[in-house]
Amino acid sequence: MADFMRLARQGLRAYRMYQRVSRTLRGPAGRDAGTASLPRDASGHARRDRAAAPTAPGTTTSPADTSRPYPGDWTGPVTPHYDPHPDGRPDPGEVVWTWVPYEEDHSRGKDRPVLIVDRAGEYVLCVMLTSKDHDTAAHDDPDFVDVGAGDWDRSGRPSEARIDRIIPVRPEDVRREGAVLARSRFDAVAAELAARARH
Secondary structure (H helix, E strand, C coil): CHHHHHHHHHHHHHHHHHHHHHHHHHCHHHCCCCCCCCCECCCCCECCCCCCCCCCCCCEECHHHCCCCCCCCCCCCCCCCCCCCCCCCCCCCEEEEEEEEECCEEEEEEEEEEEEEEEECCEEEEEEEECCCCCCCCCCCCCEEEEECCCCCCCCCCEEEEEEEEEEECHHHEEEEEEECCHHHHHHHHHHHHHHHHC
16 A cells, blocks of 8 residues: 555646646647647647738737838938827827837838837838836936826836837837827937937
């Protein structure tokens, strides 16, 4: 009987270790790490087809959901100006949700909030917002400007604008409006963009 109980305990320990290792290797909900939000085929494998549509803001998506292929990050002049209007159209000074390509791979990206800072032809020029804290009292990152909290973040977290990358967005590719940024916060972003342009 003692031998049986000892073997049972060893088996239980082995099973628990297997579960821990399996969760670590496979990520959330037992799926392959990094693919939890991707659609899956009949065999349960994650599909990485370009036509996969997002189910919610923040879901990994593809440029197939935009009206035109991404033209590349904006490298021309930027003249920030505050001009929000409650007319349902995206204007400078407004925070909106849109598809933003990854910097290292423009064929992939995600829906995220952006601040519109200017217009250029058929595009509005935007800077990404992030809730990650880069600009702190201990470390002043010149690429990020605090803009505070707003309705664009459902959790009410403070955000920062990343100003070292300008994203051109066609107005028809805006998913939804998030909020109008306070003038003082917009001016802080505009000042940092102007300072960067002078250097």
